[in-house]
Amino acid sequence: MARARVRRNTTFDGSYLPAERKGDVRAEERPIGLDGELMSDTWSFNATIGPRDAFQPWTRRMANGKMLTDPANASHWELCRRFFTAVRNRQFENAPHASLSTLNGMVGVICNLIDQAISFGKMSLSELSADEWEIIKKRSGISFNPWDLGRKNTYGRVLFIYNVIVDLTRLYLHQAEDSLYILNDGPSFPVFTSPREVEKLARLLGRAKGKTPDIPEAIAFPLLNAAIEYVVIFSDDVFRLQDTRIRLLEQFPTPRDKSFDSRQRRVAIARGLLESYDNGDYSLFPKLKISTTALSRAYGLDPKTLYHKLYRPIVQDFDGFLANPTVEARLLLESGIDKLARQKQHRQKKPNHRLHRKLIGLPFSGAAGRHSPWPVRTVKDIQDMEKDLWTAAYIVVANFMADRSSEILGLNTECVVRRLDGYYLRIPIYKEGNPEGGTIEERPCPEIVVKAIEVVRRLGHPSRTAHNKDLLFMLERSRKRGKIADPITLNKAIRRFAKVVGAHSINGKVWRFNSHQFRRLFVTIWTSYYEFGGNIEALRKYLGHGDIRTTVRYATGLTQGNALSEKAREMTLKIINSIAFEGREVQGGAAVRYTKVLSRLRIRLVPETRIADWVTHHVDKLKTVLNPMPWGYCVWSRIAGKRAKCIAEDQRKVGKDRPNHKEICSNCAGCANFLKTDVFDGFWAAAYDRHDRIANNPAAPDTLRSAAKIGRQIARTYARLEEQDA
Numbered sequence: 157m158a159r160a161r162v163r164r165n166t167t168f169d170g171s172y173l174p175a176e177r178k179g180d181v182r183a184e185e186r187p188i189g190l191d192g193e194l195m196s197d198t199w200s201f202n203a204t205i206g207p208r209d210a211f212q213p214w215t216r217r218m219a220n221g222k223m224l225t226d227p228a229n230a231s232h233w234e235l236c237r238r239f240f241t242a243v244r245n246r247q248f249e250n251a252p253h254a255s256l257s258t259l260n261g262m263v264g265v266i267c268n269l270i271d272q273a274i275s276f277g278k279m280s281l282s283e284l285s286a287d288e289w290e291i292i293k294k295r296s297g298i299s300f301n302p303w304d305l306g307r308k309n310t311y312g313r314v315l316f317i318y319n320v321i322v323d324l325t326r327l328y329l330h331q332a333e334d335s336l337y338i339l340n341d342g343p344s345f346p347v348f349t350s351p352r353e354v355e356k357l358a359r360l361l362g363r364a365k366g367k368t369p370d371i372p373e374a375i376a377f378p379l380l381n382a383a384i385e386y387v388v389i390f391s392d393d394v395f396r397l398q399d400t401r402i403r404l405l406e407q408f409p410t411p412r413d414k415s416f417d418s419r420q421r422r423v424a425i426a427r428g429l430l431e432s433y434d435n436g437d438y439s440l441f442p443k444l445k446i447s448t449t450a451l452s453r454a455y456g457l458d459p460k461t462l463y464h465k466l467y468r469p470i471v472q473d474f475d476g477f478l479a480n481p482t483v484e485a486r487l488l489l490e491s492g493i494d495k496l497a498r499q500k501q502h503r504q505k506k507p508n509h510r511l512h513r514k515l516i517g518l519p520f521s522g523a524a525g526r527h528s529p530w531p532v533r534t535v536k537d538i539q540d541m542e543k544d545l546w547t548a549a550y551i552v553v554a555n556f557m558a559d560r561s562s563e564i565l566g567l568n569t570e571c572v573v574r575r576l577d578g579y580y581l582r583i584p585i586y587k588e589g590n591p592e593g594g595t596i597e598e599r600p601c602p603e604i605v606v607k608a609i610e611v612v613r614r615l616g617h618p619s620r621t622a623h624n625k626d627l628l629f630m631l632e633r634s635r636k637r638g639k640i641a642d643p644i645t646l647n648k649a650i651r652r653f654a655k656v657v658g659a660h661s662i663n664g665k666v667w668r669f670n671s672h673q674f675r676r677l678f679v680t681i682w683t684s685y686y687e688f689g690g691n692i693e694a695l696r697k698y699l700g701h702g703d704i705r706t707t708v709r710y711a712t713g714l715t716q717g718n719a720l721s722e723k724a725r726e727m728t729l730k731i732i733n734s735i736a737f738e739g740r741e742v743q744g745g746a747a748v749r750y751t752k753v754l755s756r757l758r759i760r761l762v763p764e765t766r767i768a769d770w771v772t773h774h775v776d777k778l779k780t781v782l783n784p785m786p787w788g789y790c791v792w793s794r795i796a797g798k799r800a801k802c803i804a805e806d807q808r809k810v811g812k813d814r815p816n817h818k819e820i821c822s823n824c825a826g827c828a829n830f831l832k833t834d835v836f837d838g839f840w841a842a843a844y845d846r847h848d849r850i851a852n853n854p855a856a857p858d859t860l861r862s863a864a865k866i867g868r869q870i871a872r873t874y875a876r877l878e879e880q881d882a
């Protein structure tokens with residue numbers, strides 16, 4: 157589905173531009189959905205879904221060193237509030253359907269403009285001169301984001317900033333229907349002359365949007381394989397360890413920190429002594445000196461305790477004050493008590509890990525697998541494994557659903573639904589224009605995703621119970637705060653997992669994983685599965701090799717059409733080049749064509765670079781794409797429709813699209829578009845055995861046996877059994 161743009165056309169008819177602004181400003185309104193006071197430090201909106209809190213915080217420090225909510229910035233804050241409400245309530249013509257997060261971004265831009273006005277020594281945006289606006293326009297090309305400081309903004313970001321300036325201008329200068337103004341401040345003349353100028357300048361200053369890099373295949377496949385192994389093979393053992401660990405924590409609770417109790421008591425004694433002194437009650441210090449007997453009796457202590465190094469200073473300090481009760485001595489005494497009271501509160505002692513380790517029976521080794529994490533030696537290792545399993549489940553979901561991290565982290569525990577035709581994932585989509593923070597969409601999902609979701613549901617159960625929350629991606633570790641991972645923590649977890657399973661570097665160079673890269677990884681997997689499929693052994697085992705088609709089929713529903721065709725082109729070039737230069741053995745109708753042409757070129761002693769150029773030209777000109785099937789590739793091109801066996805003869809023509817799901821293996825084997833490489837040998841060997849069994853079964857019907865004989869003959873050729881026999 158195409159991602160919708162939030163922006164709309166902006167009018168530049170100039171009709172709203174009076175020579176100078178006259179008239180009153182409207183009374184301030186409440187934005188739709190605001191839950192609370194208009195003048196509170198943070199606006200909260202309760203109409204959202206998923207884990208995102210819909211807040212608009214106003215707690216920002218401005219360039220004058222004061223908070224936005226400070227009376228010194230009253231008009232600036234009012235401008236931000238008014239603008240927010242104007243867009244949210246769509247108070248003006250052509251107002252955008254902006255989501256709360258987009259509004260948040262718009263307010264950020266306005267604050268930034270105000271900061272720049274302050275830096276020019278101006279009290280408001282309306283005081284800025286044309287020259288100063290020119291400077292601001294140019295500065296908008298540079299990022300002020302602390303993570304990206306000084307880098308060129310993208311074209312889209314510059315356009316976003318310019319559009320906010322345009323909106324500010326027209327809302328400040330344009331009288332609404334009631335002849336009142338919406339904004340209290342804004343540019344006092346049009347900063348841009350036309351939409352063309354906005355567009356042109358944004359293109360000039362902005363950089364093209366950076367494409368998320370593709371995870372190289374050399375680490376993508378091992379990473380995904382490891383993630384699937386964790387989800388499918390190791391999860392049961394991890395749950396067993398987790399259950400035992402949590403049960404032991406409850407059975408042997410963490411001992412209480414006794415020093416905390418003692419500190420509380422000392423503070424109480426010292427404050428009690430001062431209070432008695434203020435009240436004129438001298439019973440605890442009858443001779444202007446503390447009576448240890450009276451004091452210990454009053455607080456139920458052993459008198460000897462008062463001579464302990466922790467209590468002695470209290471007695472000595474108070475005796476000193478009684479001997480010289482000056483104001484300074486009193487202040488000193490009070491500050492000492494406050495300091496003691498402020499000392500770090502109740503530091504939880506660590507659980508008895510040694511005991512737990514013994515009771516759990518560590519070291520522990522579980523089910524075997526290529527990326528096996530065993531043995532687990534310590535309780536901390538168990539916690540790390542829980543985290544790794546969580547990350548693995550995330551990678552599986554992200555890879556096969558190709559959704560954004562915020563959308564995946566927004567899933568709740570009831571996100572999988574079973575329909576007649578299989579499983580569907582109910583996923584919150586944030587970026588597609590719903591102003592209330594997202595919509596729920598149902599998308600078909602493969603079985604491996606259902607398994608990953610089951611794993612993460614079980615993993616986060618203790619945390620969800622503790623916080624009475626329903627978010628899927630909660631982890632037992634987040635028990636204290638009850639929050640799910642933020643993007644930075646998520647990226648760290650992915651990098652850690654990649655390192656643990658040894659899929660983090662290529663030729664010694666560490667790959668910087670981030671969660672967004674998984675949106676493209678499935679495309680890589682889908683287009684290249686058969687060439688590199690052996691690497692995803694865990695998936696093959698889990699689904700059975702034939703069923704992999706069902707899983708990869710979901711890729712066809714992806715929204716990343718471009719990425720898909722780019723990847724398919726890459727793979728096509730890679731395979732044809734491997735035929736041309738590595739002498740890779742291929743079979744099938746397409747193979748005959750390629751080998752003929754390539755050998756002709758070689759006989760003519762055409763240099764290798766020209767052969768490579770020919771391959772690229774051929775692939776691009778004919779729009780050739782290799783479509784993987786379990787038995788080989790269907791080489792589809794502009795002219796493939798003319799000779800495709802799966803199309804009725806009278807309908808074959810140039811420029812025809814490849815028929816969907818119509819392929820039949822027996823047709824393909826004799827088709828001019830068919831290409832078989834060595835990675836499909838396993839399929840054909842198994843097919844040979846199957847046909848052979850039927851052909852030799854006297855109980856099988858004759859028609860079936862004769863069909864099996866033909867099938868056996870075809871399979872024999874493609875399994876290259878003749879060569880092996882020879």
Ligand code: SF4
Pocket residue numbers: 789790791799800801802803818819820823824825827828829830831
């Ligand atoms: S018969 Fe098979 S190889 Fe030939 S065009 Fe159809 S799907 Fe492709």
